[in-house]
Amino acid sequence: MSRIGKAPIEIPAGVTITVDKDNVVTVKGPKGTLVQAVNPEFEIKQEDGHLHIIRPSDDREHRAQHGLYRSLLHNMVVGVSTGYRKEMELVGVGYRASATGQVLELSLGYSHAIFIKLPPEVKVEAKSERNKNPLIILESDDKQLLGQVCAKIRSLRKPEPYKGKGIKFVGEVIRRKSGKTAGAK
DSSP, X not given: OOHHHHSOEEOOTTOXXXXXXXXXXXXXXXXXXXXXXXXXXXXXXXXXXXXXXXXSOOOHHHHHHHHHHHHHHXXXXXXXXXXXXXXEEEESTTOEEEEETTXXXXXXXXXSOEEXXXXXXXXXXXXXXTTSOOEEEEEESOHHHHHHHHHHHHHTSOOOTTTOOEEEETTOOOOOOOOHHHHOO
């Protein structure tokens, strides 16, 4: 039995969940509305402030999807109630970030500035303080979309292991390598 799939999803106050006949789940809350289609073979029960996902059989495919759908629905409930937030740090001399509306402008040591148009569901803010690395703060109610946007931004200049320059998440530890001179004796 899937331990993740068995766990009930607690529905906080202010969040409403509707399931239509095609097993399309709509979650509405103070931060927004999210929609997810679930395999029609699965049964979704809502009782006394909790949401339960019941799988039809112990087939390999059903067991695999049980935990997946539970995690997706839980992420939706958390997203519309509290939202998700990611902070990214630009490490490197001359690296800068500025946000105007839904456009993020990055200077990452290339010969040109990089402009990224973000989806309307993602809110962006860029902070630059003296003697600190510039920060990019991204917020959204959709965890999957937020992760995808962060991965796209990070792919523009991944942190390298020698000096640690690049775009990294705040709190992320980069495994550092010693240079050529440290190994030769």
